[in-house]
Amino acid sequence: xxxxxxxxxxxxxxxxxxxxxxxxxxxxxxxxxxxxxxxxxxxxxxxxxxxxxxxxxxxxxxxxxxxxxxxxxxxxxxxxxxxxxxxxxxxxxxxxxxxxxxxxxxxxxxxxxxxxxxxxxxxxxxxxxxxxxxxxxxxxxxxxxxxxxxxxxxxxxxxxxxxxxxxxxxxxxxxxxxxxxxxxxxxxxxxxxxxxxxxxxxxxxxxxxxxxxxxxxxxxxxxxxxxxxxxxxxxxxxxxxxxxxxxxxxxxxxxxxxxxxxxxxxxxxxxxxxxxxxxxxxxxxxxxxxxxxxxxxxxxxxxxxxxxxxxxxxxxxxxxxxxxxxxxxxxxxxxxxxxxxxxxxxxxxxxxxxxxxxxxxxxxxxxxxxxxxxxxxxxxxxxxxxxxxxxxxxxxxxxxxxxxxxxxxxxxxxxxxxxxxxxxxxxxxxxxxxxxxxxxxxxxxxxxxxxxxxxxxxxxxxxxxxxxxxxxxxxxxxxxxxxxxxxxxxxxxxxxxxxxxxxxxxxxxxxxxxxxxxxxxxxxxxxxxxxxxxxxxxxxxxxxxxxxxxxxxxxxxxxxxxxxxxxxxxxxxxxxxxxxxxxxxxxxxxxxxxxxxxxxxxxxxxxxxxxxxxxxxxxxxxxxxxxxxxx
Amino acid sequence: xxxxxxxxxxxxxxxxxxxxxxxxxxxxxxxxxxxxxxxxxxxxxxxxxxxxxxxxxxxxxxxxxxxxxxxxxxxxxxxxxxxxxxxxxxxxxxxxxxxxxxxxxxxxxxxxxxxxxxxxx
Numbered sequence: 001x002x003x004x005x006x007x008x009x010x011x012x013x014x015x016x017x018x019x020x021x022x023x024x025x026x027x028x029x030x031x032x033x034x035x036x037x038x039x040x041x042x043x044x045x046x047x048x049x050x051x052x053x054x055x056x057x058x059x060x061x062x063x064x065x066x067x068x069x070x071x072x073x074x075x076x077x078x079x080x081x082x083x084x085x086x087x088x089x090x091x092x093x094x095x096x097x098x099x100x101x102x103x104x105x106x107x108x109x110x111x112x113x114x115x116x117x118x119x120x121x122x123x124x125x126x127x128x129x130x131x132x133x134x135x136x137x138x139x140x141x142x143x144x145x146x147x148x149x150x151x152x153x154x155x156x157x158x159x160x161x162x163x164x165x166x167x168x169x170x171x172x173x174x175x176x177x178x179x180x181x182x183x184x185x186x187x188x189x190x191x192x193x194x195x196x197x198x199x200x201x202x203x204x205x206x207x208x209x210x211x212x213x214x215x216x217x218x219x220x221x222x223x224x225x226x227x228x229x230x231x232x233x234x235x236x237x238x239x240x241x242x243x244x245x246x247x248x249x250x251x252x253x254x255x256x257x258x259x260x261x262x263x264x265x266x267x268x269x270x271x272x273x274x275x276x277x278x279x280x281x282x283x284x285x286x287x288x289x290x291x292x293x294x295x296x297x298x299x300x301x302x303x304x305x306x307x308x309x310x311x312x313x314x315x316x317x318x319x320x321x322x323x324x325x326x327x328x329x330x331x332x333x334x335x336x337x338x339x340x341x342x343x344x345x346x347x348x349x350x351x352x353x354x355x356x357x358x359x360x361x362x363x364x365x366x367x368x369x370x371x372x373x374x375x376x377x378x379x380x381x382x383x384x385x386x387x388x389x390x391x392x393x394x395x396x397x398x399x400x401x402x403x404x405x406x407x408x409x410x411x412x413x414x415x416x417x418x419x420x421x422x423x424x425x426x427x428x429x430x431x432x433x434x435x436x437x438x439x440x441x442x443x444x445x446x447x448x449x450x451x452x453x454x455x456x457x458x459x460x461x462x463x464x465x466x467x468x469x470x471x472x473x474x475x476x477x478x479x480x481x482x483x484x485x486x487x488x489x490x491x492x493x494x495x496x497x498x499x500x501x502x503x504x505x506x507x508x509x510x511x512x513x514x515x516x517x518x519x520x521x522x523x524x525x526x527x528x529x530x531x532x533x534x535x536x537x538x539x540x541x542x543x544x545x546x547x548x549x550x551x552x553x554x555x556x557x558x559x560x561x562x563x564x565x566x567x568x569x570x571x572x573x574x575x576x577x578x579x580x581x582x583x584x585x586x587x588x589x590x591x592x593x594x595x596x597x598x599x600x601x602x603x604x605x606x607x608x609x610x611x612x613x614x615x616x617x618x619x620x621x622x623x624x625x626x627x628x629x630x631x
Numbered sequence: 632x633x634x635x636x637x638x639x640x641x642x643x644x645x646x647x648x649x650x651x652x653x654x655x656x657x658x659x660x661x662x663x664x665x666x667x668x669x670x671x672x673x674x675x676x677x678x679x680x681x682x683x684x685x686x687x688x689x690x691x692x693x694x695x696x697x698x699x700x701x702x703x704x705x706x707x708x709x710x711x712x713x714x715x716x717x718x719x720x721x722x723x724x725x726x727x728x729x730x731x732x733x734x735x736x737x738x739x740x741x742x743x744x745x746x747x748x749x750x751x752x
Contacts, residue, residue: 028696066692073685094688094689094691095688095710115695116692120647
């Protein structure tokens with residue numbers, strides 16, 4: 001008779017361990033195991049102890065186990081065997097005991113056979129089934145162990161929940177994501193951690209096969225995390241799977257990148273506008289200065305002064321724009337910030353008024369920073385003014401200067417040593433939305449503000465190689481912190497503070513003036529001649545070169561815009577240096593002095609003047625260059 | 632012919648009609664049965680219900696192998712009594728069991744004496 005079961009394994013050698021203390025029973029069973037279709041090797045022992053000893057050296061495919069032996073009885077026999085062997089166990093018993101049968105099968109026995117109720121065919125089939133089941137169980141156990149390890153160690157949160165949204169299983173990452181212990185998360189509804197309204201989304205997802213999206217998880221500690229989820233419905237009937245990934249940091253980084261790109265773009269735009277505007281301002285103020293110098297009547301002089309003063313205000317506005325666009329002229333020096341602050345303290349007092357208490361903690365000798373003194377003054381004044389306006393009812397202004405070391409894990413600050421200037425107020429504070437926009441030019445929350453104060457600060461700090469951060473919450477005040485890299489130790493001495501002098505400076509030398517802005521050129525020309533200079537003027541580079549070649553006398557100074565038509569500023573400078581090595585050069589530009597270097601001209605920074613400039617400043621510059629030259 | 636206490640056909644089926652095997656098993660049983668019965672007797676003498684339970688269980692397994700259901704039923708009753716801690720009816724049951732085992736042995740010997748290997752009804 002053929003056995004219709006598992007034919008492929010019929011010829012495989014099966015190793016059987018028979019544990020049976022009754023000689024009759026044992027013989028019966030070994031006789032039943034004889035089958036022409038099966039190669040079977042049977043080892044018979046009468047005691048459990050002997051069986052366990054045998055297992056130490058050999059692992060059978062199946063153990064036929066009588067539960068009642070000389071040295072062990074009942075369930076205990078099965079339990080000890082199961083612990084000692086990974087083989088399939090078939091229980092043979094003289095008791096048709098349903099309860100014991102279920103218990104042993106539940107605990108891993110492959111079958112429970114009652115003596116006298118089976119023949120050889122049934123026993124062999126039972127053995128084959130037992131081995132197959134055991135193998136499947138092993139495969140399942142391996143697969144389960146692998147999946148369990150993946151589940152437990154996944155960096156993403158994994159949650160399995162019921163049809164009504166109750167978490168049935170969750171891994172450590174999922175619990176970490178919503179910041180509760182795992183056993184607390186299990187039994188909870190995931191929706192309890194989600195933003196309002198997400199319940200409907202979740203319900204809809206449960207009806208679909210799968211879905212992806214994001215939600216804000218609200219944590220018990222009040223914070224929130226942005227979670228990317230991938231949902232799969234009915235991985236088992238009525239059980240859904242959600243993979244969760246915390247993308248809060250990623251989102252923040254992307255936002256920071258977008259913000260900084262926006263600021264860059266606005267900065268470029270502002271810088272570009274300011275540059276063109278400066279040229280126009282130069283013409284206005286130049287002519288106004290000429291008007292003032294030639295005006296005969298009091299009224300005319302007064303009007304000219306008004307124009308000059310208005311131009312100066314406009315120039316200060318464009319300076320701020322250029323500062324934001326980081327194109328402002330900088331004269332960086334080694335500064336001790338505390339000294340700069342000290343010089344401003346009386347102004348800060350004035351600015352704050354009586355209802356604001358001022359607390360200043362500034363440590364000197366923290367190390368020097370490389371920055372422009374007037375720019376740093378502007379930073380302090382702008383931030384102070386800002387703090388004052390945040391405290392209409394009074395409060396406390398705290399200015400601190402201290403040292404600070406940034407570690408590599410600070411996302412806002414590259415590692416290094418910094419001097420930190422912090423300005424805190426106890427005022428109205430700002431919402432997150434306002435904070436994200438405060439450094440944008442023309443963004444203001446005030447009726448009267450220009451929206452340039454903080455953007456100027458931002459531009460100056462960036463231009464100085466520093467960083468600025470803001471910490472604020474509505475009704476909890478604000479703290480702005482400026483971090484400037486320390487360039488050298490406290491043992492070096494800072495540069496002496498600038499002094500400003502004003503005087504009229506006549507001259508007699510010959511100057512070649514090149515500017516394509518005709519109105520500005522004419523005004524400058526007129527002014528320089530009024531000072532006593534011989535002025536040769538040209539509207540473009542080619543004309544300037546011709547004059548240079550044609551003019552028989554000496555030319556003491558070439559004054560040229562960085563960008564002139566027909567021949568670049570650089571070409572002109574090179575020609576003049578070659579043909580007239582004694583001639584000095586003064587470059588003017590609406591851009592910052594590093595533009596000179598970018599144009600490929602090597603020039604001492606003192607030989608540069610930024611537009612717009614007053615004629616007063618121009619004549620000072622000219623004398624500075626020519627007097628140094630010994631003329 | 633079918634004897635009430637003992638399903639001979641079922642036994643032949645289980646040894647696949649092999650008279651040699653049956654003979655061997657009968658010899659084994661003949662040698663073991665007195666020892667198994669003696670263990671029951673000893674347990675009763677010792678007043679040990681657990682001893683009674685174990686010994687009865689053992690002989691039950693062996694008589695089941697020969698499809699001797701009446702003997703197995705008596706052994707089971709003794710085993711259950713022992714499990715409950717009772718040995719009161721044990722003497723009477725043992726007497727009945729001895730009779731059944733004796734009958735079984737006689738029948739088995741008759742079966743292995745029949746060389747055709749099949750018991751005809």
